[in-house]
Amino acid sequence: MLILGIETSCDETAAAVVARDADGRGRILSNVVHSQLEDHARFGGVVPEIAARAHVEALDGIVARALAEAGIGFADLDGVAATAGPGLIGGVLVGLMSAKGIALVHGLPLVAVNHLEGHALTARLTDGVEFPYLLLLVSGGHTQFVAVEGLGRYRRLGTTIDDALGEAFDKTAKLLGLAYPGGPAVERAARAGDANRFALPRPLLGRDSLDFSLSGLKTAVRQAAQAAAPLTDRDVADVAAAFQATVAEIVAIKARRALAVFTKQTGVTAPVLVVAGGVAANQAIGTALRAAAAAVGARLVVPPAGLCTDNGAMIAWAGAERLAAGLVDGLDAPARARWPLDADAVPKLGSGQHGAKA
Structure with missing residues (x-):
């Protein structure tokens, strides 16, 4: 075919x-x-x-x-x-x-x-992953954990309640005067930075939830940048490093929790965690996720960056x-600005006449 x-x-x-x-x-x-x-x-x-x-x-x-x-x-x-x-x-x-x-x-x-x-x-194309598996989708518009149970069968376990991770990277880059696109620019700057210099919050980590919240973290990044202004190259690198280390920790902790929930709900004892979306190319996040998956006996699959x-x-x-599977659409198939993968889930973000964003 x-x-x-x-x-x-x-x-x-x-x-x-x-x-x-x-x-x-x-x-x-x-x-x-x-x-x-x-x-x-x-x-x-x-x-x-x-x-x-x-x-x-x-x-x-x-x-x-x-x-x-x-x-x-x-x-x-x-x-x-x-x-x-x-x-x-x-x-x-x-x-x-x-x-x-x-x-x-x-x-x-x-x-x-x-x-x-x-x-x-x-991941089914690149690595032949079999159903079911746990998906972490991290992109400019989406940040969510989804249980992929089969073709067309997607069950949301957690999502962002405000901003997506990719958007947070882009906004951080803009605050720091870095180039667009923000994700790679923040990652490059962070390599020379001290992640411990600025203390940033870890939203929702204290709650028993698989949801994310990143708007407060973006505010904290802005406040840190304003406090250090005018920013030197060292300041920029340190803020970038602190932000990247913070989100990597958040994602890793949430991933371990999500894997535990997925295992309990599906009975899969050696689960596969698939990471997709543009933010999956971030090496710090990838390293944190590999450690998180290994700690619970899970297999991490990240398709090639491209x-x-x-x-x-x-x-x-x-x-x-x-x-x-015999699923074909007519020529009247609509274009949609919003189309949640888990259409039956209760909307958490951007609910309105055009549907939920997440």
Whole structure:
């Protein structure tokens, strides 16, 4: 089974071709990602209108390149998948409408993929992880623990009640005058810093909860930076190191708790913890999670960095998994700005007429 996947939910224009073999294993035949970092860097964050226009300009060429690198044409495909949400609605519309056009013209089945499901299933493509497993999704818009019980069966164990971890990294970088994107910039600065110089809070660690809260931590970072102003390079490095060490500790402690809950609920004695999303590339957090998983006899799986950030291969693979299960969408499949992975869970963040953010 050959699937074309299209991803345009934020500031990466991506397309990929993935093969799903008869035994259920996957192979990436191509994975083309065009980053818009330069377009947004001067604004310190993603500008939705600029992102959508850039997707329009780039997507046709990215799809053509993905097919060429895979050595196939549209006639060789068994289906086309595209992110249908959640994300910046303008960008989501560009990719989904392009996929609908391809499906209509070439008579292909369409799979409208939840972007978060793409992240959730990537470890099955890269490492052949079997259901069930525990997912820690850490990205610019989401921070949550999810029990992945099967295809389309996702049960939330904990989530952020305010800000996502990736957003906290970006805001910290902006406070410290670091470059965009904030995550890699904070990590680089932290390497030269003293993590013990500034005492920062660990929100919700004293509660028996798997939820996260990061807004107060961001406030504490701002107060620390203001107290040390005007900031020297040493000050910046120390604040960055303190922030990174704090979030790594929070995530690791929460992960151990989540693994205990997951084991109790599922009866799986040697659980797998899968980490996905852009923040999964942070080495300090990865080190803390490896220690946390090892302490309770769990296996940690982190896909390669290029497959943790937004990409077309994860969407193609999610499409292949769904298509193999007979799950196909019509050409009326909607684009969604919000689309929780665990749609039946009680909303904790951003509940409104457009649905919950988390």
